[in-house]
Amino acid sequence: MIKALGYFSELIRGSIITTRHFVVNMYFHTLKLFRIKAQRKGAVTTQYPEERVEIAHRHRSLHRLMKREDGKPRCVVCMLCATVCPSECIYVEAAEDPDPEVQKYPSTFTIDLTRCCFCGFCVEACPEDAIRMDTNEVEIAEYSREDLIYDLDKLTR
């Protein structure tokens, strides 16, 4: 009997919590409806396509390849990124550069974004600071898988 009363009081306590949330949120919704400034909004929702959350400074977003002053990619094809990549999504092919200071440049550099897990190891590994993940682009979606294999042109853009 005592136990049953305990259950019953817990039932009431639970419904008081949800009612409190309802009333408080409705109060702030009503204030907003009448354009009155309030300390907070009635809901924590961000209305995504219209409002966006600010992306954090260190957020790992879409990759980009850095360029030298003359516009060529900074990459020297040391293959560290391709080696460290846990999802094996980076493919690099080297070509000889006429400049003896540079020696190699990537003739192809593709990142398969369908496989990439955005761990950021490639950025950590790169000795030349040639690849970065700071474009703040997070809406990477395409209609076909082929479009998600980014090549040199797309990455240096």
Added chain:
Amino acid sequence: MIDILIVLIKIVFAMMWFLILALYLTWAERKESAVMQDRIGANRANIWKFRAIGLFQPFADAIKMFFKEDFTPVFSKRFIHNLAPFLSFFFVLVTIAVIPFGDVLRLGEREIKLQVLDINVGLLFILAMLSMSIYGVILSGWASNSRWTLLGGLRGAAQLVSYEVALGLSLIGLIMVFPSLTLSNLVHFQGELLFGWLPKWGIILQPLGFIIFLFAAVAESERVPFDLPEGESEIIGFYTEYSGLKWGLYMFTDFMKVLIVACLLTTLFFGGWQVPWLYADGFHFPWGGQWLLPHGIVVAFQVLAFNLKVFFFCWFQILVRWTYPRFRYDQLMDLGWKVLIPLSLLNIVATAILMSL
């Protein structure tokens, strides 16, 4: 001739009221649960960029359901499979006929009862029809010819039958206090005053009966704390094999049950269309003041009071649905047979003793 016309108009109005409110209960449920959980809820459905806080959402849902494939599995008993959702829909729909929306409306010479059908077994009629709607559950479970639906149907039948007992017994105390089964009479009795100032509503005379009826009625509507027949988050239950509009009909029946339970709670325990101290000619306050009103305003007050009470109980049932987790099956049966039925018997005995004093 004009009488038939009036009855037809009343039927149309009652059905429109019932169906439109049930339609918008889906919207209310989404919005209320969202507000309770600090969310916003469905607000994207629009007509020409005009969103109106998601009020078009029910129509968007209906259009979606129309265009979904209506799939009948080959292994099902086709005729009964098609019949079952309509059975449960029909038996819930007819209950609205006996709910009194207000007192008598006088238009010239004519007196119109704001109730489609004032039969002398109104309460029994509602209980019987709600019991009949179990057939929709059982038949769909059986006719789909699949294990999940059969188990869901069995669970649904067991739950509904056992809570039916508590539902009926909890009302006996009320019928002893207000000696009538006619719903309009029940409401009229609740217009009287206790000690000269307290309205004689069912909840004041039968508090225990009210609590038992509340539990049993929420269990009848098969929603979350008692949603064993459906268990929509994992076992799906008796309408596993339904899709498209027939599935939508089951969902819609659920919301209609919520509405009819709210109507019943209002009519039986919260004075129906009665406003405290409002009589046919206006307010007569117990402290002596009075505020006389014309007939039309009084009827409007009554209908408004009925609607507000029904909205409150719809709100309350949605609150219950989004607050409590589901019962385990044996706990559900324990609550029904070992708690609610003994308590309702106790309620009958206590009422009888108090009345004979």
